[in-house]
Amino acid sequence: MSTNSLLQIEGLNVALPTSGGPLHAVRGMSLALERGEALGIVGESGSGKSMTALALMRLLPDGAELSARAIRYQGEDLGALSDAGFAAQIAGRRIAMIFQEPMTSLNPVYTIERQMTELMIRDGSSPRQARERALYLLDRVKVPDPVQRLRSYPHQLSGGQRQRVMIAMALMTEPQLLIADEPTTALDVTVQAQILDLLAELRQDLGMAMILITHDLAVVANAVDRVMVMYGGQPLESGATRTVLSDPRHPYTHGLLGCAPGKSARGSRLNAIPGIVPSLIGPQRGCIFAPRCAWADAQCRSEDIAATQRGIDDDWYRCLHPVEKNVMSRDGHMAPVEAGISVAADVQSDSVLVARDVVRTFTQRKGLFGQPFTVRAVDHASLEVGRGETLAVVGESGSGKSTLARILLGLDEPDQGRIRLGGQEIGTLSPQSRARLVQPVFQDPYSSLNPRRPVGDIVARPLALHGAVPAAERRAQVVRMLERVGLPKRVINSFPGQLSGGQRQRVAIARALILRPQLLLCDEPTSALDVSVQAQILNLLQDLQEEFGLSMLFITHDIGVVRQIADRVVVMRGGRIVEEGLASTVLTRPAHEYTALLLDSVPSLERAFTEAVA
Template identity: 45%
Template structure:
């Protein structure tokens, strides 16, 4: 980094800058930040006012592109190329940060303010050990020897819960799991005992169990170190249980702020209420259609008038479009910028429910059957060419998916969900076992018959951008499967492409654009259109809404259900998000380290889990209800998955199970029906029930 010089000890401790303990820890007033592009200027932050008290946790929420991260980066003056603060004030314990010299600002970063970045893998240097990266921060901000800096690195690694911290000091970032790398990032941020921690999406794309551990860690450190936290996220469930106050951002402005309990119980701004309505858990009980937010946030490089949410708000009136709404409410209390706010009586309104019979018909016909499926990946070999180690990715999985239903597959990363999906669609060959489609063993079909199967079973990839060729226009991408399968003339293929685009809510003109010209949610729709172009019967969707904003997520989930009803589709949906799986699925299967440990009807698995692992997953799902979240105890799922190279004997979950006994190590529990249609593989199921005769 340019101009990186060790600051004076006086700067590091704040003696020269004159920090005032009695002032609000962080006070942002009228902050305006622009990002200069080649042909325009994006007004990313436009007049933001925020305060964070000592020891307080402020949750900053909103959709992607609303200005949350740029606000956080403006505090530390770590803006991207072209970014600069054009107006406003940022005061830390009474000291103005804007205008400080480079040397003085370096004393603040990492010294008094720590930052946890969104992607730890790209934020950590892959060529330097984690111990040296933590020690580097200590050497920059404290007048200590290298030996003392290394000792401090060991202290903070142990503080953030890295097992066997001393032996991990000399490991490199790639030797850590995703959750462990996030802990290393937190250790670097805490190395110099900062007064304020800014955590930018610290749990994005992490498993629900790892997410809970990271959030619990931040919460515990905040209490123990009396440190303030700014938690930047688009996940309302995350802030519900952790934040003291919440600020909602939209299009570069704060539109509502209040204490967490008050905001979740009585949202006033129409945008805040729209975010809550889009949550899957709000619509699951009665199988309602999600209330998605139409359109997209405005272009911040253009001149905007009136309420910025008005074009997407169904309650907007002429005055909303004519002038910007003032920020109403008492200072330090519940404030909002909405001319027609949500009334209390509206919060109790009954939303429109899907009419009876609207859902696609479910039959007893088994479309897909997986029998004792095994997939091992060779890891290393003897000098004689024999395989020495194997990764046990899928270990004897058997399940059935009926025509017209949605089967949800959940579990932590590394549990084998995606590998199972790839085996079903034929992208990988199984080591052993059988995949049957309508009773026919797919592996025994002729090449011509297999081509027909390819039309009937399609895969929706987790990362739509990586699965779409960036050099091809969307029309070419969608037409390619038709050409490979030799379906129709060129004109008929073009018609099918336009039909597929319209079916997922995209205009026909999208066919002439490249993948990079679409938003994340639109690219997810393109991935769905590509899966549907051959008019399949079964779609395997791998994390179809992973890392999407709640509003875009709602649009995709609604599209999936509408298409299922209209086209009589069958889904196998893979996800680590239990709230999404519960909303979409008729039945749920739970995988752990290559094994199917439980499956059954969706609501029964969710409300009455039989396997301790399923119970642990459900207990860690964040809910957008502060009272429920704060009543939860610490997650029962400690630690991470064991190695799939040498999985535990007997029950593979026993090393993390609070109920485990010797029999769990000696004997592998069979997957048996403990209730009609509800199976579990556990020696000590959570309810004392006898195996079902069905």
Template identity: 45%
Template sequence: MTDILLEVADLTTEIGTGPHPARVVEGLALRLHRGETFALLGESGCGKSMTALSLMRLLPPGGRIAAGTVDLAGTDLLRLTEAQMRGWRGGRMAMIFQEPQTSLNPVLRIGEQIGEAVRVHEGRPRRLVEDRVLELLDAVGIPDPARRLGEYPHQLSGGMKQRVMIAMALAGDPDLLIADEPTTALDVTIQAQVLRLLKDLQRTTDMAVLLITHDLGVVAETADRLAVMYAGQIVETATVAEFFAAPAHPYSRRLMASLPGADKRQGRLAVIPGRVPPLDQPFVGCRFAPRCTEVLPECLTEAPGWTALAAGRGVRCHRSAGVPPAPAATAPVPAHSQASAPSATTGDLLTVQDLAVHFPIQRGVFRRVVGQVRAVDGVSLHLQAGRTLALVGESGCGKTTAGKGILQLTAPTGGSVRYLGRELRGLGYRRMRPYRKDLQIIFQDPFASMNPRMLVGDLIGEGLQALRIERTRAGRGKRVADLLDLVGMNPEAAQRYPHEFSGGQRQRLCIARALAVEPKLIVCDEPTSALDVSVQAQILNLLKDLQDRLGLAYLFITHNISVVAYLAHEVAVMYLGRVVEQGPVAAVLDDPRHPYTRALLSAVPVVDPASRRQIIRLEGDMPSPANPPTGCYFHPRCPEAMEACARDYPGETRLGDGRVVHCLRMEQQANG
């Protein structure tokens, strides 16, 4: 690091009016050097994104910067007029927003959107703009950039849309790039590509990156220094190596303890009780004190000051003034640990054989069928009571469609789905109705899956009424109260609406709704993908406790490998509608045999440097399920492909550790 690019001092941002406006950022101070990556960590609602919007001066209506300075390359941005700020915003400093789909204009072609940024910030004549746009698209690694110029955002994959956002941000050759959760909605393989792209750009341009994220693995692998935010304040700063070796603040330690992993399978994850407090109130004492397990008497009455621990490292905590930290809290083993979970039945609860879900492609006035989208193309799974089978893979591989096909929410076009030996495929609405009680689903987005006009009590009790399990309102009310208590929520929540709850609480409500009809199997579709690590730990503990207590079986759809390592018993890896490897979770994660599984696991960011794998780079994007490749579907991207892989789809190879792999190389090795 040669010199300081950005220096922020005593930045305070308020939203709202009245005697107690919400101070979403208070007294923030940080420094960024040229060429470094600085990460901002913390739970949702702690002020990370509002910090970024304050630096860009893009606050929402009612927001204002009440105090502080933001010095970028010697200029205080807070003293510039809005007209002057436009020259800096997108020029010397740029921002990548969290959701590329909502940040791109859906009715403008990609070339037009990037070209607008080039014209505004570089002042090029129109005839030269296209050359610069092609140069930017090539710089961010988009294949065939000349063709992509004329495409719309909906025609691009999630990773490519994020690359377009980066290209637009680079149009002004910024000194500082603010990346607000740039990989949250991406698969691990696409995430690895985007992070590698940012690192490559930094090396060539000496650009500084302010990375806002709640993914500790991403921070460990990409950042140089970090700051932890809580309730609008920075509570700790350190280098990445110092932080992960010994986090200094109790909040930081609890975040680390909340991370799931294979080493914590026999116990519960540490959780942080409560949630981030509302910021429209006067605070007395430490803001984290109500949730802290190491609280001191002075924490309740006196706000802690900033204590410098070393050069570039500091903490906001009373214990930093010579009071030794409390012993590390270990997660207690639940009364029903994995070893004492209900034993599985001798047979399979669910048997899926060659499941296929194809969607017709229709064209013309008469809607003629001209092809098929092979979303699920021959999936076979087995699941026993009291067990968890994880289904992993990139977006678009067919995981969610497979789950809906198993539950007959989407009609399968082939194969067999047997529940307790009884065939479900082909049953109509009425004949399927008796099985709805045993087969439930938790959707990925809890807010979108609940009617916002219905009270929580009515939402949870709806299944009880529809399936005629509990006919009286009084009986349903008692059952709903018991369910809310079971998932760790106050029964009074029944009289509130979904929008009155946090993301983690809404997910608990969805779990309560699924449990209301006493199911035997629950399909969990990415139930923790949008949650902070602390809230994720609460949900995983709850799911594990319920499985141990009730003998539930889970089909857990996810792309979070650390969650798989903690919760699952078996794992199946999907690629383009087919399972390529399946077996016990420890065997698959520790020693993957299929090239795609190895590439997928190598891209997972991990905190422990000793556990990191050499990233296997996959060229190109996943092929379209409407036109899958001949032979092995993975061979166009496979670094180990042979000539025969393009001709024949590999059959099933069974390994001695209970695994099934579809790979020609495995066939050759098995046959000697």
């Protein structure tokens, strides 16, 4: 073991009990981390990356079975420590962890000061020492007015401030290793950039090692020294970040890079990985990625695949048929995507939606007895969506995007302004008439689908409410629509909880299209999905738009998605539209400084590699 070695894991396995047998969440996981080094672990949901971190921190679910040849930290065998000894000596002290959603990690009934100082005081520090350390770290992570924030409760802070508090709390005991599990996924792009810069700065200043868990390859490219790619509970490829992401050898890594939106021209299809993640229940043989791989043969499916060294430091991959650079797969899937410039598609001049000078204000107050004040959520906003056109609305949280969407859906009324939908004033339309013109697709399909109803009933519900189709014909129409959005007939009797996130979003799209509306209003429809599933959904929406002549209003904070799918783009800030134009113009030559800031804040593989060379 190297004298500079901090963490070594060899042959880690984690199995979770299920009614169908053990689910092998992690299999054969090995990694080594040097002092001060940053390792990124990437992969789709269910790949085992978070479970690996939870196993290291002894936070596994009840009933989970863990085994490993060795887990050593600073030369110490962690397997020899009891749970009590691990909690007293390691967890939160020498190894700290921050999670994706700080609001669920912070206790809502305790002040920030109590939560930050609790562990130091328990370890023998005085309340004064712990408070001084907390103030120093809050200032260090750039939380404004640290004294006031110590007296605050989590709900009184913004999402970015809560995540900064979590980072400061993790650093209270000066750990040598920080594990960050999706620390920026729930944040706006500008706040995400700030948090990533902060983590890099702290790591450099404190000499701290980091394991960054994420599904975003661009985030990894800008934040870590080495990257490990996981799929189906197994590590498939590992090496220097630039090597792995610029010249991947495993087909899965290659496929993930091809799924990223924003590189190809507007309207072109993303190279989505075919198929779905296989079941991890029961014994596993062969390459876990084989069922989705165009290169796989009988040997791949029957034999365990050993790691092959690339001859570059500790770089390796686990594949019998590695991808050669710039070589297409047998069926055209997962090819490298060349950067392109989005070109706006031709759209008809008549508009499906016209909004003019829309204003919406809300009255709020600070505290129970505070003076009321007015917040202008939408401030004189005007936009149009042409027939067959996709208009993207982008901006940070609080910019007014979702409030504007609710108004356009007729779920809220503006204080002033005019809205025409399908050539008619929206205020004159009945709910039934409005629903036939515009339908929504929301960010989280699980919360927008009734968990107690089977898929068939969910998709058929609009037909029943509107009496659009006789009852005897509804099932056949539902089956046709499900098949059109890429779902097999058998899911008609399944419940939402039995489907994957991508399948649930397809159900939501089928329900929205069953009445054949003119306009689809999509509010962050892919932000909760893995990159490979996101590619499938974006391809589906583009296909459906062409087939049905749909117009789409696409609300998102993902600039890559905008480049891939939008003809025009509207940029909102503080309720106002600050820039509007062709996507190809706005995203390459922004006129407003806020648009330029958004674009500069987006993690980019190409920019990371360019800066590394410079």
